[in-house]
Structure formats: C-alpha cells, structure tokens
Amino acid sequence: MSSPRLALHWQILLGMLAGLLFGLLASHFGWTEFTTNWIKPFGQIFVNMLKLIAIPLIITSLIKGVSDLQDISKFSRMGGRTILLYLCTTIVAVTLGLVVANVVAPGRSITEQTRNDLLGSAGGGPGGEGQTQQIDKIKAEAAATKSQGPLQPLVDIVPDNIFSASSSNRNMLQVIFFVVFFGIGLILIPSESAKPVKDFFDGLNEVILKLVDLIMLAAPFGVFALLSALIVDAPGSDLLIALSVYAFCVLLGLGLMAFVFYPALVVMFTGRSYVSFFRGISPAQLLAFSTSSSAATLPVTMERVQEHLGVDEEVASFVLPVGATVNMDGTSLYQAVAAMFIAQAYNIDMTLGDQVTIVLTATLASIGSAAVPGAGMVMLVIVLGAIGVPEEGLALIFAIDRLLDMCRTTVNVTGDATVAMLIAKSVGMLHDPPEDHDPTPSEVLTKEQPQ
Numbered sequence: 471m472s473s474p475r476l477a478l479h480w481q482i483l484l485g486m487l488a489g490l491l492f493g494l495l496a497s498h499f500g501w502t503e504f505t506t507n508w509i510k511p512f513g514q515i516f517v518n519m520l521k522l523i524a525i526p527l528i529i530t531s532l533i534k535g536v537s538d539l540q541d542i543s544k545f546s547r548m549g550g551r552t553i554l555l556y557l558c559t560t561i562v563a564v565t566l567g568l569v570v571a572n573v574v575a576p577g578r579s580i581t582e583q584t585r586n587d588l589l590g591s592a593g594g595g596p597g598g599e600g601q602t603q604q605i606d607k608i609k610a611e612a613a614a615t616k617s618q619g620p621l622q623p624l625v626d627i628v629p630d631n632i633f634s635a636s637s638s639n640r641n642m643l644q645v646i647f648f649v650v651f652f653g654i655g656l657i658l659i660p661s662e663s664a665k666p667v668k669d670f671f672d673g674l675n676e677v678i679l680k681l682v683d684l685i686m687l688a689a690p691f692g693v694f695a696l697l698s699a700l701i702v703d704a705p706g707s708d709l710l711i712a713l714s715v716y717a718f719c720v721l722l723g724l725g726l727m728a729f730v731f732y733p734a735l736v737v738m739f740t741g742r743s744y745v746s747f748f749r750g751i752s753p754a755q756l757l758a759f760s761t762s763s764s765a766a767t768l769p770v771t772m773e774r775v776q777e778h779l780g781v782d783e784e785v786a787s788f789v790l791p792v793g794a795t796v797n798m799d800g801t802s803l804y805q806a807v808a809a810m811f812i813a814q815a816y817n818i819d820m821t822l823g824d825q826v827t828i829v830l831t832a833t834l835a836s837i838g839s840a841a842v843p844g845a846g847m848v849m850l851v852i853v854l855g856a857i858g859v860p861e862e863g864l865a866l867i868f869a870i871d872r873l874l875d876m877c878r879t880t881v882n883v884t885g886d887a888t889v890a891m892l893i894a895k896s897v898g899m900l901h902d903p904p905e906d907h908d909p910t911p912s913e914v915l916t917k918e919q920p921q
Contacts, residue, residue: 485690493701516692535787536653567806577814800881
C-alpha cells in the first residue's frame with residue numbers, strides 16, 4: 471500500500487503560504503536581491519513550462535475533441551451555446567462590478583491631496599519613471615486597437631501563417647480557429663483516411679497530458695517562488711492603504727462571482743454539490759492566482775475539469791481553450807470597478823448611458839483580451855476612452871494591479887470550468903467523476919500497469 475499523500479491543492483496552498491512568509495521575511499531582513507536573483511527565476515521557469523505546454527495541448531486536445539464528435543451539427547450546437555454562455559456570464563460580471571462601485575463609491579474616499587500624490591508618484595516617486603513608461607506603452611497599444619476597423623477582431627481570428635500564430639500564446643484564438651477548421655476536415659473525409667491522423671493526435675495528446683502531470687509535480691515550488699518575488703516587489707504600505715477601498719470593491723465583486731454566482735449555476739443546472747465543485751477545481755484556481763495567466767493555467771484546468779469534475783474530453787477540449795481566450799469575467803468586472811473608481815477620483819459623474827457603455831465596451835474588449843498577465847490594463851484604456859475618463863488615471867491603480875490581476879485570473883478560470891460543466895450537462899456529456907485522487911509522483915513517473 472502507498473502511504474497517504476497530501477492532495478495537490480493543499481500542496482499548492484502550502485507553497486503559497488511558505489512563499490508569502492518567506493517574502494515578508496525577505497522584505498524585513500533585506501534579502502530582496504537574493505530573492506530576485508535566486509528565488510524568482512524558478513517561478514519564471516515554472517510559468518514558462520506551463521506556457522510551453524499550452525499551445526501543444528490546445529492543438530492535440532481540440533483536434534481530438536472535434537474529430538471525435540463525428541457530427542458537425544452537434545459541434546455547431548455546442549459552439550453556439552458556449553459563446554452565448556460566455557457572453558452572458560461576462561455581462562453579469564460587468565454589471566455586478568458597476569453595482570458594487572456605485573454602492574461603495576471607492577473613488578469618493580480619495581482626497582485631493584492623496585490623488586495628487588498618487589498621480590505624482592507615477593512620474594517622480596520610486597519606480598515612477600518605469601511606471602510612466604509602462605502606462606505610455608499601454609496607452610499606445612490601446613490607441614492602436616481603437617484605430618482598427620469594426621471588423622478587425624474578426625480578421626484577426628484568421629491567421630495567415632499557422633506556425634507564426636503558434637509561436638505566441640497571445641494568438642491563441644488564431645490557433646483555435648485553425649485547429650477547429652482542421653478537425654472539421656477530419657470529420658468530412660473518409661474514416662479510413664482520417665484514422666492515421668486521429669491516431670497520431672490521440673497518442674500525442676496522451677504524451678502532452680503526461681507532461682502536464684510532470685510539470686505539476688513542481689507546482690508547490692513554483693508558486694513558492696512566484697509569491698516570494700511578488701511580496702518583495704510589492705509597493706509601499708502608504709499606497710496600499712490609499713487604495714484599500716478600491717481593492718475591497720474589486721475583491722468583493724470577484725468573490726461574489728467565484729463563490730456565489732458560479733457555484734449556484736453548477737448546483738442548479740448540474741446537481742453537483744458546492745464542495746465537490748471546489749474540490750475539483752481548486753488546484754487550477756490556486757495556480758491561476760499564482761501565475762496571473764489563464765493560458766498558463768489551461769493545462770491544469772483541462773485536467774481538473776475532465777478528471778475531477780466529470781466533463782467529457784470532447785467538451786472540455788473545445789470549451790476550455792475558447793474560454794481561456796474569450797471568457798474574461800474577472801477582468802471585465804475589474805474594468806467596470808476601475809473605470810468607476812477613476813471617474814469618481816476625478817469627480818466625473820457617470821450617467822446611466824456611460825455605464826451601459828462600460829458594459830458593452832468591457833464585454834467586447836474581454837473577447838480580444840489576451841490570456842496573459844497585464845492584458846486587462848490595455849483593455850481598460852479602451853473602456854476609459856469610451857466614457858471620456860482620462861487614461862492617466864491608470865496611475866491611481868497601477869500600484870496594486872498585480873495583486874488584483876491574480877484574483878481576477880482565478881475568477882476567469884473558475885468561470886471557464888463552470889461553463890464547461892453547463893455545456894457538458896446540456897449535451898449529455900457530464901458524468902460522475904472517479905473518486906477524487908491526485909496521482910503520486912511514482913504514479914506520474916511510471917506507466918499504469920494492468921490489474
């Protein structure tokens with residue numbers, strides 16, 4: 471008998487707590503340079519490993535999932551429901567963010583002196599020059615996006631070179647388009663011709679899933695390094711206090727989405743319990759919190775949704791990669807709160823029409839938001855421009871954006887898992903998962919032997 475082993479989500483949580491404690495000690499004792507030079511790189515390596523596997527996982531699992539459907543009408547029904555559900559949850563998220571921001575009014579708590587200090591710190595305070603350059607870069611990217619034609623997002627979906635598109639996680643939607651197109655082609659050709667191609671991708675998919683298991687062995691150490699570096703790089707406490715009300719609004723909205731709205735949908739429409747849902751998805755949530763990247767977390771999200779929430783591979787391999795690209799509920803909610811906060815800080819009244827504009831702009835912007843850290847900032851500039859709020863207000867929230875980015879990515883991933891379960895239930899592909907069990911290192915490193 472193998473000795474009992476701590477579940478993966480507890481291992482990741484312990485790694486996060488250890489990283490938090492070490493980061494606080496490093497800040498107190500002046501170990502900043504040591505942490506940056508000798509601890510932080512291991513976190514970056516871990517994130518790079520996850521990003522490395524994301525595109526191959528999408529290609530193999532999505533080709534397998536689409537080609538296994540053997541029915542284009544079934545695929546189109548599933549695709550339509552997926553996009554509709556993602557749009558609906560995004561609208562709910564933005565609306566909830568606006569409600570919280572209107573009730574709490576976080577921007578009204580900022581005094582004129584505090585606002586001037588925060589805006590001034592972007593140019594003259596510690597690290598201010600770097601922040602100014604970052605804000606200028608964000609504004610330039612947003613301007614380039616706004617200058618495009620109304621159908622440019624549709625044009626951007628279709629790649630002119632699949633190898634070029636596959637070279638960056640920011641082009642994930644282009645990769646998905648090609649892979650779905652390729653999978654449809656496999657469905658339409660004779661089965662004897664398609665079989666060698668399907669067998670190849672089925673085998674390749676098994677290899678990629680095994681690599682995911684291997685990478686996850688290092689998850690507790692990876693999140694330890696990421697959290698340690700984050701704490702050491704955190705801004706001063708004076709800025710955190712000034713922004714505490716704003717952060718509270720964002721976290722309140724994200725908490726309602728993650729712990730009330732999504733579980734309610736799961737309980738009502740799938741019959742699964744609140745506890746079983748979070749037991750199944752919690753490792754992916756913790757990893758999303760540590761990496762701030764839906765794309766980097768995607769391999770783990772797919773594994774947890776299939777193996778621990780009972781979603782059929784055909785559904786998970788389509789719904790989750792699409793969700794990692796177009797479903798940014800947490801990011802959209804944050805944009806709504808941030809836009810209201812900055813407007814309130816500038817004493818700009820937001821009319822009902824302005825707030826409807828926020829809902830529409832944030833929802834559409836979330837579709838084009840890359841599943842990588844910091845992409846929400848670029849989309850926020852577009853939202854601010856749509857309602858006539860100065861983009862310089864980004865300086866007000868820049869100091870704690872990294873922490874909130876971690877939280878909103880967690881919500882994004884939770885939303886992806888929720889929609890996957892709902893779609894699977896609607897097409898009869900949601901089954902009872904096996905007894906929750908995380909593989910031990912020896913099970914990961916060895917092939918399963920027949921009983």
